[in-house]
Amino acid sequence: MKRENLVYSEEIKEILLKKGIAPSFQRIKIYEYLISHRVHPSAERVYIDLVGFIPTLSRTTVHSTLNLFADKGMARRLFIDGNLVRFDIDSSDHMHFKCTKCGEVYDILKSSPKVTSPEHKVLSGEMYLYGICKKCKEE
Amino acid sequence: MKRENLVYSEEIKEILLKKGIAPSFQRIKIYEYLISHRVHPSAERVYIDLVGFIPTLSRTTVHSTLNLFADKGMARRLFIDGNLVRFDIDSSDHMHFKCTKCGEVYDILKSSPKVTSPEHKVLSGEMYLYGICKKCKEE
């Protein structure tokens, strides 16, 4: 393994430890995948792309790890698709846009509108946008 | 069947015909269910609640009818839950709030914020809010 990757892994180890998560090989690799593939992948996408590197990897591990990251506030679950959960390692305040032609999900780097309700206690919000992405427009 | 329901059905027939949808018994009943049960039900919820009245009803019919309504712009698909699609017969511009305690989904009668992007062509948007609902707060 290249030196950069080792350094990378060391940094990720500390991030996980700070969140109280034991930095296992699988968890480090999944975290590393998320920060280097910013396409809001589904669990299946993560599994398919990593099982080549980690032949013993199981889908269950991917699911439980992604859920662990989400529950610890290190990743966001996106429901922009319906019928499948996508994960975004960037938990900062921003919106998401899905191209209805190619299916790609992009970040929209604006903070989500703050909405309140006179009745309910609103704790968080998500804004999903739909349309045609830059690439598909140009074709 | 009571007279009111018959009148009701007549009105729904016309609504469906105007949208180019043949007003079959099942479609009328599903439409009627949606306008009288404003809880953003899933297909399964609609099926369970209607199969008592229509013993021959099948899940496939419910799914295809709800998808038909959505595709014709008569209903909205809500992805507020992840892993299951909810339907809202009110396709006017408003937001949705899900109580993370009881799971209920409420309407928030404000129009969704209009968001644009310098890159992509944004055609529509959905805002989902999460928190504790009025009922659960009071307990």
Place this chain on the structure above:
DNA sequence: TCCATAATTTGTATTTATTACAATGTTGAA
């Protein structure tokens, strides 16, 4: 170092939502 225990991963089975599809039933126009 060795062992016991806890934590993690794995693989299989199950659950749940949805769609595919063919067979059956219904309807409306010629």
Place this chain on the structure above:
DNA sequence: TTCAACATTGTAATAAATACAAATTATGGA
């Protein structure tokens, strides 16, 4: 009335996610 088009049904298939127990790995104390 007849027939073709459309709608409904039921079964099977697909897909995402979870449950769970067995296997593996890591950890800390003697």
